[in-house]
Amino acid sequence: MTYMTKPSVRHPALRQNDLGLTRRDYEGVISTLCAGCGHDSVTAAIIEACFELSLPAHRLAKLSGIGCSSKTTNYFLNRSHGFNSVHGRMAAIATGANLANRDLVYLGVSGDGDTASIGLGQFCHAVRRQVNMVYIVENNGTYGLTKGQFSATNDRESRSKKGKDNLFEAIDLCAMAIQLGAGFVARGFSGDREQLVPLIKAAINYDGFALLDIISPCVTFNNHVASTKSYDYIRDHSEAVGGLDFVPPEAEIEVDYEEGASTSITLHDGSKLELSKLSDGYDPRDGHGAIDVIRRQYEQGNVVTGLLYVREDVDDLHARLNTPSQALNALPESDLCPGQVALEAINETMR
Amino acid sequence: MSADELLEPKAGVPSTDVSDPQYFHKVVDCQYACPTHTPVPEYIRLIAQRRYTEAFLLNWESNVFPGILGRTCDRPCEPACRRGRIDEKPVAICRLKRVAADYKGEVERYIPGAPAEKNGKRVALVGGGPASLTVARDLVPLGYTCVLFDKDPCGGGLMRTNIPSFRLPEDVLDEEVDRIVGMGVETRFGETVESLKALLDEDYDAVFIGTGAPRGKDLQVPGREEAAEHIHIGIDWLTSVAFAHVGEIGKNVIVIGGGNTAMDCCRSALRLGGQDVRVTVRSPRADMKASDWEIEEAELEGVPIFDNHNPKRFVVEDGVLCAVVFEKMRAEYSDTGRRTLTPTGEEVTFPCDDVLMAIGQDNAFPWIERDIGLEFDEWGMPVVDKTTFQSTLPNVFFGGDAAWGPENIITAVAHGHQAAISIDLMCRRLSLTERPQPGTNLMSQKMGIHEWSYDNNWSDHRRVPVPHQDLKLALTDLSVEVELGYDDKLAVQEAERCLNCDIQTVFIGNKCIECDACMDICPVDCINFIPNDAEDALRQSLRVPAVNVEQDLYVSDPLRTGRVMVKDEDVCLHCGLCAERCPTSAWDMAKYTYVEAQASPVCTLHNRAEFL
Ligand SMILES: Cc1cc2nc3c(=O)[nH]c(=O)nc-3n(C[C@H](O)[C@H](O)[C@H](O)COP(=O)(O)OP(=O)(O)OC[C@H]3O[C@@H](n4cnc5c(N)ncnc54)[C@H](O)[C@@H]3O)c2cc1C
Ligand SMILES: Cc1ncc(C[n+]2csc(CCOP(=O)(O)OP(=O)(O)O)c2C)c(N)n1
Ligand code: SF4
Ligand code: SF4
Ligand code: SF4
Ligand SMILES: [Mg+2]
Numbered sequence: 001m002t003y004m005t006k007p008s009v010r011h012p013a014l015r016q017n018d019l020g021l022t023r024r025d026y027e028g029v030i031s032t033l034c035a036g037c038g039h040d041s042v043t044a045a046i047i048e049a050c051f052e053l054s055l056p057a058h059r060l061a062k063l064s065g066i067g068c069s070s071k072t073t074n075y076f077l078n079r080s081h082g083f084n085s086v087h088g089r090m091a092a093i094a095t096g097a098n099l100a101n102r103d104l105v106y107l108g109v110s111g112d113g114d115t116a117s118i119g120l121g122q123f124c125h126a127v128r129r130q131v132n133m134v135y136i137v138e139n140n141g142t143y144g145l146t147k148g149q150f151s152a153t154n155d156r157e158s159r160s161k162k163g164k165d166n167l168f169e170a171i172d173l174c175a176m177a178i179q180l181g182a183g184f185v186a187r188g189f190s191g192d193r194e195q196l197v198p199l200i201k202a203a204i205n206y207d208g209f210a211l212l213d214i215i216s217p218c219v220t221f222n223n224h225v226a227s228t229k230s231y232d233y234i235r236d237h238s239e240a241v242g243g244l245d246f247v248p249p250e251a252e253i254e255v256d257y258e259e260g261a262s263t264s265i266t267l268h269d270g271s272k273l274e275l276s277k278l279s280d281g282y283d284p285r286d287g288h289g290a291i292d293v294i295r296r297q298y299e300q301g302n303v304v305t306g307l308l309y310v311r312e313d314v315d316d317l318h319a320r321l322n323t324p325s326q327a328l329n330a331l332p333e334s335d336l337c338p339g340q341v342a343l344e345a346i347n348e349t350m351r
Numbered sequence: 352m353s354a355d356e357l358l359e360p361k362a363g364v365p366s367t368d369v370s371d372p373q374y375f376h377k378v379v380d381c382q383y384a385c386p387t388h389t390p391v392p393e394y395i396r397l398i399a400q401r402r403y404t405e406a407f408l409l410n411w412e413s414n415v416f417p418g419i420l421g422r423t424c425d426r427p428c429e430p431a432c433r434r435g436r437i438d439e440k441p442v443a444i445c446r447l448k449r450v451a452a453d454y455k456g457e458v459e460r461y462i463p464g465a466p467a468e469k470n471g472k473r474v475a476l477v478g479g480g481p482a483s484l485t486v487a488r489d490l491v492p493l494g495y496t497c498v499l500f501d502k503d504p505c506g507g508g509l510m511r512t513n514i515p516s517f518r519l520p521e522d523v524l525d526e527e528v529d530r531i532v533g534m535g536v537e538t539r540f541g542e543t544v545e546s547l548k549a550l551l552d553e554d555y556d557a558v559f560i561g562t563g564a565p566r567g568k569d570l571q572v573p574g575r576e577e578a579a580e581h582i583h584i585g586i587d588w589l590t591s592v593a594f595a596h597v598g599e600i601g602k603n604v605i606v607i608g609g610g611n612t613a614m615d616c617c618r619s620a621l622r623l624g625g626q627d628v629r630v631t632v633r634s635p636r637a638d639m640k641a642s643d644w645e646i647e648e649a650e651l652e653g654v655p656i657f658d659n660h661n662p663k664r665f666v667v668e669d670g671v672l673c674a675v676v677f678e679k680m681r682a683e684y685s686d687t688g689r690r691t692l693t694p695t696g697e698e699v700t701f702p703c704d705d706v707l708m709a710i711g712q713d714n715a716f717p718w719i720e721r722d723i724g725l726e727f728d729e730w731g732m733p734v735v736d737k738t739t740f741q742s743t744l745p746n747v748f749f750g751g752d753a754a755w756g757p758e759n760i761i762t763a764v765a766h767g768h769q770a771a772i773s774i775d776l777m778c779r780r781l782s783l784t785e786r787p788q789p790g791t792n793l794m795s796q797k798m799g800i801h802e803w804s805y806d807n808n809w810s811d812h813r814r815v816p817v818p819h820q821d822l823k824l825a826l827t828d829l830s831v832e833v834e835l836g837y838d839d840k841l842a843v844q845e846a847e848r849c850l851n852c853d854i855q856t857v858f859i860g861n862k863c864i865e866c867d868a869c870m871d872i873c874p875v876d877c878i879n880f881i882p883n884d885a886e887d888a889l890r891q892s893l894r895v896p897a898v899n900v901e902q903d904l905y906v907s908d909p910l911r912t913g914r915v916m917v918k919d920e921d922v923c924l925h926c927g928l929c930a931e932r933c934p935t936s937a938w939d940m941a942k943y944t945y946v947e948a949q950a951s952p953v954c955t956l957h958n959r960a961e962f963l
Binding site: 015023035040193219 | 436437438801807808809811864865866867868870871872874875876877895896898911912922924926927928931932933934935
């Protein structure tokens with residue numbers, strides 16, 4: 001961590017986005033995580049993605065639980081809404097907030113402990129309910145904040161820094177989310193910014209539950225030689241299923257993809273996901289295939305990354321519940337609180 | 352990124368050799384720009400710690416006249432200062448130098464003198480300006496007998512005769528000239544050297560010519576002869592003022608010229624009775640030669656500047672000058688930016704009692720015979736080697752304004768240092784072209800986990816203005832100094848604006864795990880991890896394209912992923928956040944000391960660790 005505050009001064013030629021803001025305007029307070037923590041890189045990637053999307057900070061809500069990863073919502077977008085919940089409860093808070101105000105972008109940041117241990121039930125239900133949110137897991141295979149216990153995503157064959165064996169199977173959050181009906185599932189690596197930023201942008205623009213499982217090394221407790229979540233291990237064993245370009249609705253596609261070499265997926269708002277260099281026969285719309293590839297590569301010691309699975313036709317929670325099209329705070333008082341007569345009418349239907 | 356993509360480094364810019372003494376030197380923009388390479392950030396830190404004596408001595412070692420230069424330097428360091436590329440204005444480097452001189456303690460015990468045993472070599476120094484004085488300062492401690500000639504009754508050259516005392520008080524000048532003379536220089540003040548041939552016939556091993564550019568330019572337009580009594584050559588008039596031969600001037604004064612001499616003339620005239628004092632310049636204001644701050648001071652004192660005014664004739668009535676007629680000019684610029692001034696046809700007349708002509712200086716060497724083997728070029732200038740300062744007579748050297756025309760004090764000092772090196776090499780029968788190399792040192796500033804031995808905090812403060820004397824009072828007398836200088840509190844405030852550009856970011860590539868932490872924390876986006884490429888392309892591919900090609904890129908060897916670390920030195924704040932953030936200490940903040948070579952290490956500071 002660093003005690004000094006980051007100088008407010010910026011590069012005089014720093015690029016501005018459509019809102020006239022620079023990347024620096026999307027920062028938060030200075031991180032207190034260990035120097036070199038992968039989570040700080042994910043923070044930087046979120047900043048970059050929001051800057052490039054020209055997101056107005058006040059249209060976004062950051063949510064998190066407990067853990068080093070969950071602390072990071074303080075390190076970006078310090079002009080956004082935020083809720084730092086108790087351990088493992090981020091998904092429930094996000095679900096409630098989203099039902100109350102459907103107009104915000106919901107960005108949840110959690111850890112592998114926060115999600116795959118104490119919060120596993122919460123996570124599963126947010127997925128199957130299709131809460132319209134980006135759910136980022138900063139996955140370091142350990143409980144960083146409590147000093148390095150194995151987490152539930154830690155691979156069977158890895159050992160702790162002190163040489164202890166991991167006795168249990170790992171939960172693969174991506175495979176699980178596909179199974180539970182998530183519409184957008186991707187895996188990234190904090191050390192590969194080029195791949196990560198388009199994934200975050202696509203996830204933000206996706207209408208429905210979007211999981212981003214980001215391998216994010218813990219330099220202090222899980223970056224040793226016997227770790228399978230270290231910088232070196234991931235660099236040597238990651239297998240990208242393909243490249244992804246996120247193309248906003250109004251933008252021209254700049255790259256000319258060879259015929260057949262790319263798959264284009266159009267999102268509800270007209271933005272496009274351009275998938276290129278897909279590995280042999282990989283189709284991100286095929287959930288069974290995706291789970292199969294994840295498993296097979298895992299057996300060979302590899303980690304598949306990229307956009308693993310995407311469905312174009314999901315209804316989110318609001319669509320399923322047939323809620324009003326506006327946020328509750330935008331409804332007129334008379335609709336929000338229709339009065340005694342309306343209440344009695346409702347009660348009548350339940351007798 | 353898959354495993355096979357890892358190991359294919361791209362060809363491009365070769366990795367940076369930071370052991371080249373000039374690489375990190377260039378990063379210290381101010382020191383690099385200073386003709387004598389004064390270690391600016393080091394002395395600014397000493398001032399911030401209120402260690403004025405050390406700050407003074409460090410300056411004295413490089414630039415010889417800290418008190419004088421702290422008030423009058425042309426400050427080439429300030430336009431170069433990194434702060435100016437980030438903030439509105441550069442650090443007030445020059446005025447901080449004055450602080451060191453103003454508040455220093457006893458320094459004389461640190462000043463070297465002549466050794467008990469002389470080396471038997473004699474050097475004649477012609478002219479007592481900053482160039483000659485510097486040669487003397489560098490050679491006396493080595494045992495040379497230095498004999499200094501000046502036609503004036505005391506030393507200092509134009510610093511005494513032309514820089515007015517409201518900018519440079521006499522006691523400051525005396526102190527710094529006497530300090531050198533007191534080291535054991537033999538002075539022949541009041542002696543004009545009339546013949547170089549005769550001087551060479553005397554028993555000197557070397558002669559240094561530092562006679563300046565003593566001839567003020569004149570303007571031959573109608574009426575010049577008739578009005579001669581009230582038309583004065585600026586530099587001669589300032590000399591007469593300095594020696595109190597002139598004590599007053601008419602009410603209406605016109606100064607012709609747009610350089611620093613014109614600014615000193617108009618401000619002196621205000622103090623000698625001038626009431627309506629005007630400056631007129633041929634060219635547009637933006638092209639005026641005077642330093643911005645000199646123009647600012649003149650205007651602050653109420654002198655209007657009339658640009659695009661070309662003097663056409665002097666109007667004389669009853670044998671007395673009464674006005675100047677100007678034609679107005681228009682500047683036109685060609686596609687290549689070449690300027691031409693053309694008359695608009697409009698004329699204006701300014702009434703006046705006196706005219707001060709400040710349109711430039713020429714060199715003149717009437718006392719140097721042309722048949723003694725010392726070559727002059729077609730413009731009447733001596734042929735002098737740019738590195739050795741040697742003329743075509745091997746034992747005659749030139750420096751200061753005498754070498755290539757009017758410059759400034761700090762340039763004269765730099766010439767003096769180099770000429771002294773040459774004279775010493777020559778007297779020791781060594782090659783003049785094998786120059787001594789600068790001394791350098793690179794030392795980590797890490798003290799602990801988050802502790803650095805320098806203050807790396809960013810200060811948001813704007814440049815602190817220097818307090819001025821009350822204007823009314825200032826105008827009453829030539830000897831009232833206009834600038835009061837910073838007090839100690841203001842000095843610290845200004846000192847904190849300095850970015851410590853000598854504290855270098857040193858990258859140790861084989862420690863880097865490419866976690867991007869440094870790249871993300873850097874407040875000014877200097878650091879990049881990207882595939883290498885040809886320099887132009889590489890500059891464009893940075894987080895913020897590096898368009899300032901004057902500033903280098905720091906490129907590492909290929910890293911584990913095949914990429915390279917590329918740091919754009921341009922606007923680095925030297926805040927050290929990259930080093931704080933790095934989990935493996937792949938970045939270090941290390942102080943780079945660069946000591947320019949001199950004939951003798953006059954100041955022992957750099958050899959005494961406990962002192963700095
Ligand atoms: C009005 C004015 C203001 C200036 N203000 C500044 C300023 O604010 N800052 C700055 O950096 N520079 C300033 N300068 C320029 C600066 O003063 C000179 O560049 C500098 O003094 C040059 O130093 P020098 O050693 O070459 O010679 P000079 O300082 O010119 O000294 C030469 C000396 O040689 C003597 N001499 C000449 N011929 C002979 C001879 N034959 N025999 C014996 N003695 C001789 C002269 O009397 C003179 O004393 C100013 C110049 C002028 C004219
Ligand atoms: C209810 C509850 N149980 C346990 C804890 C202790 N605790 C704090 S953080 C943490 C694990 C965090 O792990 P993870 O989510 O992976 O975050 P990381 O620090 O690794 O980023 C635990 C168990 C707690 N704060 N609250
Ligand atoms: S900021 Fe300080 S060290 Fe850097 S160029 Fe300016 S004065 Fe020199
Ligand atoms: S010292 Fe490091 S972090 Fe600070 S500005 Fe320079 S490169 Fe960036
Ligand atoms: S912080 Fe250190 S290890 Fe990380 S990328 Fe920078 S230099 Fe490399
Ligand atoms: Mg964790």
